[in-house]
Amino acid sequence: MKLSDIDLNLLVVFNQLLREGSVSRTAVALELSQPAVSNALRRLRDLLGDELFLRTPQGMAPTPYAQTLAEPVSQALQGLHHALNVRASFDPATSQRCYTLALTDVGEIYFLPVLMDALAREAPGVTLRCVPVATPALRDDMAGGQVDLALGWLPPVESGFMQQALFRQRYVALMRQGHPLAALPKVGAAAYRRANHVRVVSSGTGHAQVDQALDRLGMTGNVKLSVPHYVALGHVLASADLVATVPERLAERVGEPFHLVARPLTAKLPTSTICQLWHSHLHRDPGHQWLRGRIASLFGHPASA
Incomplete structure (x- = not known):
């Protein structure tokens, strides 16, 4: 039979x-x-x-x-x-689950310290594995279960995916405390153009829109250094009279450790909406719901979520 x-x-x-x-x-x-x-x-x-x-x-x-x-x-x-x-059911206190998160280097700097502290207190057996968000196969990897959650300024949602906005942020000028522009309450277009810059070429992410806007405004003529990641900016800016145009939340995270200051720009630049994105097959998974809920409560803003 x-x-x-x-x-x-x-x-x-x-x-x-x-x-x-x-x-x-x-x-x-x-x-x-x-x-x-x-x-x-x-x-x-x-x-x-x-x-x-x-x-x-x-x-x-x-x-x-x-x-x-x-x-x-x-x-x-x-x-x-x-x-x-x-x-x-899902019990974070006893779970041994490993989640794979797709993040930019900005996301790693901003999200991971707070998230790992929360996991240590609430879900000590839960582990995280991080992969780059800017990969052509990201959507396929999420649909196939290789990636659980993506965080960042992400392209528009495709069929089969769901997302939640966490917060909106502007871009600011970041520099060392002794930099001449640090004495200004705001950095105007003329002063910005005269300054020497370090530029992060973050391809495959929404941050590229800001680079394009700066180019259109003619505000990146004095680029002295281009790097592919944000992770080295703290060290570079702390020891050089350079200015970087960075997301506001990144400036908050690296400012104190590297003695940097952030100043608003008078130029109108795109703001970024930071979201968490997941495939619909995980939408009702209790463990995934718990992780999304914790991220939303740790980083979400009521006006954006």
């Missing part, structure tokens, strides 16, 4: 009859009518070619064949029940 030949509901009735030894009690336990239980037993007898249960003064007694089926059927149903309900 092939598994496809049998209705799983018949095995549920069989397993309950073994426990109850009564058609009426089985009907009550399964919330079925007695005729429905009797019909299920008849169908199962026809399929298996055995009486399975015999009426006795003590109730429905299993035949020797039914007894041989009892343990494997019970174990199979328990295993199936566990598999179907394993996602029904």
Whole structure:
């Protein structure tokens, strides 16, 4: 007999009859009518070619064949029940789950210190694995389950994906405390053009829109250094009279450790909306819901979320 030949509901009735030894009690336990239980037993007898249960003064007694089926059927149903309900609950305090996050280097600097501190307190067994967000295969990797969540200034949502806005941020001029522009309350266009700059060429992310806006305004003529990542900016700016145009949240994170100051720009630049993005197949996963909820509570802004 092939598994496809049998209705799983018949095995549920069989397993309950073994426990109850009564058609009426089985009907009550399964919330079925007695005729429905009797019909299920008849169908199962026809399929298996055995009486399975015999009426006795003590109730429905299993035949020797039914007894041989009892343990494997019970174990199979328990295993199936566990598999179907394993996602029904999530306990961060005991979970050993590993999440893969796609981040820019700005995201690593801004999100990870706070997130890792929260995990250490609330979910000590949970681990994170980080991969670059600016990869052509990101959407495929998320759809295939290789990446759980992407954070950053991301392209428009495609079919099959969901996202939540966390916060909006502007771009500011970042420099060392002794830089001449640090004495100004705001950095105007003329002063900005005269300054020497370090430029981050962050391809494949939304930050490229800011670079394009600066180019259109003619405000990047004195670029003395171009780097592919933000991660070195703190060290560079702390020891050189250079200005970097960076996301506001990054400036907040690196300002104090490297003795840097941020100043608003009078030039109108695009603002960035930082989101968390996930594939719809994880939308109802309790563990994924918990992680998204913690990120939203740690970093989200009520006006943006």
